[in-house]
Amino acid sequence: MKCDWVRQNILFYVYNEIEDDARYEVEQHLARCPECATELKATRKFHAVFSETVAEPTPNLLASSRMRLQEALETAHTGGFWQRLIFEPAAWLRQVRMAPALAAAIFIVGFGGGIGATYNFLASRPAITEANIGGTTDPLTHSPSVDASSIAGIRSVTQEPGSNQVTIKYDTVLTKEEQGPLNDQNIQQLLLYAARNNYNSGVRMDSVDVLTQAPNDTRVREALLYALQNDTNPGVRLKALDGLSSFVQQDPQVRDGILRALISDTNSGVRLQALRLVEPLKADSNVRSVLTRLSQTDQNPSIRSQARTMLAQMPEMD
């Protein structure tokens, strides 16, 4: 009777698919039963036969497959991810951080009045002005009048051939004010821009603070994730974490962003907060592997011990 059961399981024993208690039973039985031991030998032989003489891909085949794929990829499109284009300017903007006037020129102008006033926000925005300058005596007689202190930069100077007409394109700094409710498109756009680009950390913090009130928009979530990953000020990063906290469980992108912060943020306060946020997910295997790493390599002893505690509370399920 027992032999039947053992015979059924010998295959899984050989393939290591057998549960531990069953394995024990099988081994015990095999030690005493010569017929079943023969069956084991036969199964192992079968296993060995099929492990030889198998055609494997040659290096040539792999190389040519890779090349073909590369060529095909060049003409393929990922499709559907162009929402990322909205934030592409941000990458460029990062580079021109020291010239906020020029940078803000990218945003499309079109601010209308706000409806009601629940939040004030100050924005700096340049205007590109073309000034035709004729004559040689007083170059600044034509309107619009140019206040030298508001010049942000000269873009181009071109002279009409064979004349004394010169065309100069220059940027000016124009301070404007926009008022509106949180869900106003323009307000949102300005907030997102401010969170990423403003050189004043106070302003960045304020804008992130406001954004945390409206994180249902995926762009807002992305801005918060961006701030978490890239802002130089830890206070801003903490604010961003706050804003993302309610979305850790449902949005894998948020979860991954927070995991990344756990590994690489230089500020232990931020890491501690991030650790607290992933607590409800401690059974997730991605989270677990990060926790394992943290418990061993994080510089902060409190973080290490908290990570260890979390791991202990939820035993390995693999």
Added chain:
Amino acid sequence: MPADSCALAIAVGENYRQRRAEQHSGIRNPTLYGNQRGSLAAHSNRIDDTSLIREAQQGNRAAFEVLVRHYDQSVLRLALHLTGSETDAQDVYQEAFLKAYKNLGSFRFECSFYTWIYRIVTNLCLDHLRKRNVRKEDAPVAVDASGEEYSRIEQFADVRSGANPERDLMRRELGKKIGAALDILTPRERMVFELKHYHGLKLRTVGEMLNTTEETAKNTLFRATQKLRGVLAEMR
């Protein structure tokens, strides 16, 4: 952070090379695959992939290509074993990774990228196997230089060592038998056997990849091995 990602990349490389070495050595210790799955290196592999996948989802093709490198040897192996032809294997490889590239946006990390890509490849191979079963009767038989018929799998039996022609012949004969034996399995049986035996995957994973349960995968493996043993016994 850059230092960390370098360290991770090295860990991935080591783990991957080790697995490949084991796969090719012919020494099959059944417990080895089980342990590897739980190692930290495998987990680090997954963190590494996460950032690569994110990058790729944003349109970074270079990141996708690195991601491909992590898996493409196993994928090509799988395709070659199941189709028996280099050309078909290459086609499956191409189709699978292009499909992955196009559908990367719908990958939401609900499973590992490994499982996801394997699902794509197994589905393509299953389609291929089913098509081939239908056409078996009128499939043109390959004929070699001496006018003898041979099955396509034999084409790739190991004939590297010219030093021992007798052994080569035996290996080719055996390869032929194995090929013929595998041919009698149904596409699903073939797939389960391939994934378990040649790729060392846990039956639970196999179930996931084929959209079925571990129990079903177990039963399928049992049936497949019974059939194979029967055929082999007859051949001797």
